[in-house]
Amino acid sequence: MAETKNYTVTGMTCGHCELSVQEEIAEIPGVTAVSADHTTGAVTVTGEGFDDSQVAAAVDEAGYSLS
Amino acid sequence: MAETKNYTVTGMTCGHCELSVQEEIAEIPGVTAVSADHTTGAVTVTGEGFDDSQVAAAVDEAGYSLS
Numbered sequence: 377m378a379e380t381k382n383y384t385v386t387g388m389t390c391g392h393c394e395l396s397v398q399e400e401i402a403e404i405p406g407v408t409a410v411s412a413d414h415t416t417g418a419v420t421v422t423g424e425g426f427d428d429s430q431v432a433a434a435v436d437e438a439g440y441s442l443s
Numbered sequence: 444m445a446e447t448k449n450y451t452v453t454g455m456t457c458g459h460c461e462l463s464v465q466e467e468i469a470e471i472p473g474v475t476a477v478s479a480d481h482t483t484g485a486v487t488v489t490g491e492g493f494d495d496s497q498v499a500a501a502v503d504e505a506g507y508s509l510s
Binding site for chain 1: 462
């Protein structure tokens with residue numbers, strides 16, 4: 377069953393940063409939707425079967441980190 | 444003859460912003476090199492036959508503005 381999880385990412389400064397984070401997280405198998413807001417650091421991920429460590433790895437790959 | 448001109452761009456917050464500005468300016472005919480530094484706003488453009496209005500338009504297209 378699909379679930380939505382909220383994360384906080386540090387280091388995003390603009391819309392390009394949001395896109396980078398979103399693109400990496402979207403590659404996680406099972407993820408069906410992701411949004412990121414650089415003004416708050418809020419990242420919302422929806423999908424099935426993904427876990428926090430995968431999200432953390434994707435955020436790291438994009439050049440940012442979970443707070 | 445090639446010339447190098449310096450500009451100051453406001454609004455760049457990260458390396459993605461630098462890339463966006465660089466990519467737009469690089470499309471101006473005659474431009475052979477461009478660098479951008481988001482920490483200072485400094486943008487350096489080298490080439491032949493380009494003018495300030497083309498640089499301003501490219502910066503605007505990227506979503507930023509000359510100061």
